Amino acid sequence: MKRRIIILLAFAGLLFSCGNKSSQAEENNEVVVKAFLTTLYSDYVFQYHEFSLIENHFSEKVLKRLKQEYDYDGEGYAVWLFRTGAQDGPSNVSKVNDITTEPDGWYVVKYTDMGIEGTCRFLIQLRDGEPFVLDFK
Numbered sequence: 001m002k003r004r005i006i007i008l009l010a011f012a013g014l015l016f017s018c019g020n021k022s023s024q025a026e027e028n029n030e031v032v033v034k035a036f037l038t039t040l041y042s043d044y045v046f047q048y049h050e051f052s053l054i055e056n057h058f059s060e061k062v063l064k065r066l067k068q069e070y071d072y073d074g075e076g077y078a079v080w081l082f083r084t085g086a087q088d089g090p091s092n093v094s095k096v097n098d099i100t101t102e103p104d105g106w107y108v109v110k111y112t113d114m115g116i117e118g119t120c121r122f123l124i125q126l127r128d129g130e131p132f133v134l135d136f137k
Contacts, residue, residue, distance in 0.1 A: 033124050034099045036131040037109050044079055046094040046113075051077045058133045082109075082120050082136065089114025105134075 036057065043049045055063060055077070069078035091114060098110040107122045123135040 084118035091115030
């Protein structure tokens, strides 16, 4: 009887430990994705840095859409699709305010774009520990 209790307690501890590791991994994944999205906005959406430096984080479907919507001479990516679309705003403030997770790998970025509030949703998976954008709305 004592041996059975010890085995049950060990098994319960193992289950709790595995659940805790899974939860910790999910939290770590969320931290990685949120850091990526924050950098995306601060360095590539609100300020101009060469988007090709991070294009390996985006699916062909997303890159194709960003290229098709680019309406300037030459090649580029329409990263303004991640913004409100306003030409001007009441202030010069552009920043990420919050990033939340939704079911099925979607992340919602809430931001201020030249004083105007906006949101953009991103479908992201981790591939080899790196964020990979599959879609956005």
